[in-house]
Amino acid sequence: MRIGIYLGRHAGAGGGIAVYSRSLLLDMLEIVGERSHEEDELVFYVDSAFLTEDVKRVFQLSEVLTCFSQESFGFGAGQYFKPLPNGARARVLIRVLPKALGHRSGILLDQLFLPIFAKIDRLDLLHSSANLAAVASSCPQVVTVHDLYQGWPVGLEGEGRGKISRIVRLLYRRMFKAQFKKIEHTITDARFLAEEIYRRFSFDKAKITTIPLGLDAVFSEFKQSLQNESSGEKLSAQELLELCPSVNEEIGEKIESGFVLFFASLDPRKNLERSLRAWVNLDQTQQGASLLIVTSSKRVRKACKQILSASGFAFAKEQGAKEQGVSVVFVDWLPRTEMPPLISAAEVLLVPTLAEGFGLPAFEAISLGTKVVTGKVEIVADLSSSLSYFCKPESEADISRALKSALNDEVLSSSVSPGQTSKNRVALLERTMRDAARETYLIYQKLALRVG
Missing domain, CATH: 3.40.50.2000 (Glycogen Phosphorylase B;)
Known part of the structure; x- marks a missing residue:
């Protein structure tokens, strides 16, 4: 054949x-x-x-x-x-x-x-x-x-x-x-x-x-390496970021533990404007979580800055410097081998997409133990994980609500797909x-x- x-x-x-x-x-x-x-x-x-x-x-x-x-x-x-x-x-x-x-x-x-x-x-x-x-x-x-x-x-x-x-x-x-x-x-x-x-x-x-x-081979191997850690303690965000050479040391120092990770794109499915406004709309205590935006496009960076500024966020003169007690940091798209430690280092992955197929980033994040704010993505519902924080992606207020819940470690009632048993969910996570x-x-x- x-x-x-x-x-x-x-x-x-x-x-x-x-x-x-x-x-x-x-x-x-x-x-x-x-x-x-x-x-x-x-x-x-x-x-x-x-x-x-x-x-x-x-x-x-x-x-x-x-x-x-x-x-x-x-x-x-x-x-x-x-x-x-x-x-x-x-x-x-x-x-x-x-x-x-x-x-x-x-x-x-x-x-x-x-x-x-x-x-x-x-x-x-x-x-x-x-x-x-x-x-x-x-x-x-x-x-x-x-x-x-x-x-x-x-x-x-x-x-x-x-x-x-x-x-x-x-x-x-x-x-x-x-x-x-x-x-x-x-x-x-x-x-x-x-x-x-x-x-x-x-x-x-x-x-x-x-x-x-x-999970592809890169994520599977990284996940296995975490499970094989002899200490049994999860690496800190800073230790995980050290595994990402593309995130230089200067940027790493400006990112607080508990940062929100967002992959920015002008693709309308990715819900750029509502996602950024939802982060800005967090109350002052929750906005202590820095925002790390991943994009290699100058055009996308410019759009992000315009949206954030128009939403009331005041940028400091220095890239990534703290303003209003928080940081907004831009990094270029990372090599595939650096994606697992980056996602694992994040407190929350923000992916409230308006339309989604399988939802691979959300699946990868949950597999690594990172919380996810997302719309009703089929695979996330199937996993029925306590790491899943669902929102209505058409609503900035609801994205903010879900993001706040995730940052506060609030335990929400999970949405379980019909027919998904505990055994099925474990098998999905190992897939x-x-x-x-x-x-x-x-x-x-x-x-x-x-x-x-």
Whole structure:
């Protein structure tokens, strides 16, 4: 069975889809290695941004022989998978997609190239991991759909900064409708999304599988290292921040223990303005919790400062200096390896998003023992954790209420999803991306039998 896996153009974004796609790349390599007696072959179609030095190192050290094809149609995959004179045979091919100007232009470019690659590589199955299938391809396809937001930003059409234009919405709607008429199977990471796909497109429920995400290798290893601490005492916020070289010492000294962590974005789903205003609106005693804002965008930083200033927060002249007894500190987006200690160091992760798929940041935070202020995210409700503080994300006042409760360590009545037992919740907390990859591989095998 020769399977193509298209990882999309999300590598540089740092969001949940990027984490999922990167994990899929590495975990599938391990799965193929475990199945050395089988003849399965994998062809990955990736943006060059995926091939970081640490990813390349994994492939170099793997027992599975891998070939690389750089931005060229070249030979079909069969040429790369031929046995070598010594009897060895590659089982993984990495095809680097042509460079594109921007994320959306890359998606459109891939709609042209993927059908060609699928044909010359003689794929038995093509899996698109980032929402969109190769609509023009005749190859049997499975698609992982994380959200339908680009086509149906329900309730968000007028949400200020970063809103999606009508033309873009119409384009995505056409692409979604076209793909659900022809694909063999859909994978989602949340039950509500499976229901939405069925409702909007009348897609056969038997062809939809919900596979929740989990912790990637970076978070799993960090969590294990915390559990293996001989002292048994949780590291302090300052000790955890020392594990984040990107958070320099000067900034670290200005962050009080008990800080609120916020990942800022102009994406209207991320609820930037209400989140920042909710923090400013905390009463004086609770506003003692510093706010650490993570973003590498100068435009986003400027927007954050404008919102905070307009909401009544007075910035000191020096970046990160205390004003009104608190600090607002900006740090650039951190390398993936520094995210676990940063999230673990925070008192609260503030993620009151207006729309969410799986909700990976909230899941990661709860797994590490960090409190979360969020809307009604399915996975957070399933975990039914005392670390979860739910709010109405459309209301600044309610976000402030939930944030105040979290900072005061108030115990709230948790919202338990129907059918979620204590055993199920423990299993969810231990879930990894490798588990999701294994379940995805089973889908490949079933589809190969059905369409073969």
